[in-house]
Amino acid sequence: xxxxxxxxxxxxxxxxxxxxxxxxxxxxxxxxxxxxxxxxxxxxxxxxxxxxxxxxxxxxxxxxxxxxxxxxxxxxxxxxxxxxxxxxxxxxxxxxxxxxxxxxxxxxxxxxxxxxxxxxxxxxxxxxxxxxxxxxxxxxxxxxxxxxxxxxxxxxxxxxxxxxxxxxxxxxxxxxxxxxxxxxxxxxxxxxxxxxxxxxxxxxxxxxxxxxxxxxxxxx
Amino acid sequence: xxxxxxxxxxxxxxxxxxxxxxxxxxxxxxxxxxxxxxxxxxxxxxxxxxxxxxxxxxxxxxxxxxxxxxxxxxxxxxxxxxxxxxxxxxxxxxxxxxxxxxxxxxxxxxxxxxxxxxxxxxxxxxxxxxxxxxxxxxxxxxxxxxxxxxxxxxxxxxxxxxxxxxxxxxxxxxxxxxxxxxxxxxxxxxxxxxxxxxxxxxxxxxxxxxxxxxxxxxxx
Numbered sequence: 001x002x003x004x005x006x007x008x009x010x011x012x013x014x015x016x017x018x019x020x021x022x023x024x025x026x027x028x029x030x031x032x033x034x035x036x037x038x039x040x041x042x043x044x045x046x047x048x049x050x051x052x053x054x055x056x057x058x059x060x061x062x063x064x065x066x067x068x069x070x071x072x073x074x075x076x077x078x079x080x081x082x083x084x085x086x087x088x089x090x091x092x093x094x095x096x097x098x099x100x101x102x103x104x105x106x107x108x109x110x111x112x113x114x115x116x117x118x119x120x121x122x123x124x125x126x127x128x129x130x131x132x133x134x135x136x137x138x139x140x141x142x143x144x145x146x147x148x149x150x151x152x153x154x155x156x157x158x159x160x161x162x163x164x165x166x167x168x169x170x171x172x173x174x175x176x177x178x179x180x181x182x183x184x185x186x187x188x189x190x191x192x193x194x195x196x197x198x199x200x201x202x203x204x205x206x207x208x209x210x211x212x213x214x215x216x217x218x219x220x
Numbered sequence: 221x222x223x224x225x226x227x228x229x230x231x232x233x234x235x236x237x238x239x240x241x242x243x244x245x246x247x248x249x250x251x252x253x254x255x256x257x258x259x260x261x262x263x264x265x266x267x268x269x270x271x272x273x274x275x276x277x278x279x280x281x282x283x284x285x286x287x288x289x290x291x292x293x294x295x296x297x298x299x300x301x302x303x304x305x306x307x308x309x310x311x312x313x314x315x316x317x318x319x320x321x322x323x324x325x326x327x328x329x330x331x332x333x334x335x336x337x338x339x340x341x342x343x344x345x346x347x348x349x350x351x352x353x354x355x356x357x358x359x360x361x362x363x364x365x366x367x368x369x370x371x372x373x374x375x376x377x378x379x380x381x382x383x384x385x386x387x388x389x390x391x392x393x394x395x396x397x398x399x400x401x402x403x404x405x406x407x408x409x410x411x412x413x414x415x416x417x418x419x420x421x422x423x424x425x426x427x428x429x430x431x432x433x434x435x436x437x438x439x440x
Binding site: 063065068069135136140142175176177178182187188189190214217219 | 286356394398440
């Protein structure tokens with residue numbers, strides 16, 4: 001599928017990679033084991049986005065809410081997030097990890113990437129990764145600066161993440177689950193029923209094909 | 221359709237009544253004339269929600285973004301919002317109008333209901349109506365209070381509006397368009413392709429039937 005096929009390419013895609021545990025159960029695995037199978041799909045997606053020329057992508061890693069899950073699941077998704085970042089360090093991306101790094105559940109291994117952008121290789125795409133993210137934490141100090149012609153939301157923890165044009169959620173749930181409330185206000189939302197570990201290229205193409213049919217009004 | 225049919229009834233439903241102008245064009249009317257036909261559907265919905273026992277509903281009236289539209293459209297949707305409130309004043313609801321009432325485009329006729337809840341008749345349901353609403357205006361002073369066990373978002377302009385369980389959007393667009401970013405973080409979102417003036421009872425039943433199949437995890 002070539003670059004030119006999609007006339008309107010979203011600049012920034014948000015990814016909610018849901019369904020790892022349900023996938024594991026369906027495949028006679030323990031729930032916690034699903035997360036491992038969620039790493040490779042992210043890199044398949046990364047490659048296609050580079051090919052198409054997408055400029056920015058945000059992956060929903062895990063949230064503070066998620067850390068209330070059984071401890072073996074918590075360990076498994078934390079480990080998967082660390083592996084994903086270590087893999088990405090060998091690629092060409094500008095990584096920004098956003099999450100509450102003051103908390104004990106924030107992985108020590110990722111502290112060096114927390115809340116600042118780090119360039120890997122040729123830095124061909126901005127990849128944001130939400131790790132121990134919490135929407136209340138994100139908004140906790142927000143305020144608005146009113147400029148000449150527009151007002152800007154300021155001081156949110158995720159302020160280095162731009163507005164998302166398109167959000168794709170795997171696993172069938174039709175909700176945002178606290179995913180970047182400010183950057184998602186105008187996002188078009190596309191739901192894929194398949195679970196995230198069953199990712200295939202066509203999922204992205206299908207979402208982008210649908211995106212061609214939407215208008216962008218930014219609330220106007 | 222009886223009350224008992226829906227085992228899980230959302231306490232609070234958000235309504236995005238989109239598609240009025242597209243409906244007008246399809247019916248050989250001027251775009252602006254679509255809004256008038258959006259009033260009655262709201263009252264049909266009100267009656268069914270009372271019947272089912274829904275406790276709270278929020279209707280997306282118009283936004284500050286919308287006021288950039290051609291002036292005859294602006295006049296038409298403003299007039300429709302005023303008519304809707306005047307009709308509701310003869311029913312049994314607790315009305316809360318939320319929006320920037322310091323702005324010149326906020327309808328004078330609705331100032332007496334702005335940003336405080338007013339009881340009509342027996343007050344059987346809480347109806348929130350967003351009028352000249354703007355998500356940036358809503359969040360402009362937000363902060364978080366950390367209590368013993370949980371943190372609360374505080375000082376948002378819409379703080380008297382509770383979390384929405386289900387959001388139903390008419391008119392086929394799959395996005396929130398700035399609709400209450402804080403109260404929508406965990407909402408299940410259901411899209412109806414028909415335009416809002418073509419509302420029929422079955423739209424709500426279809427959404428509620430789907431809602432039975434979702435789980436509520438609040439991000440956990």
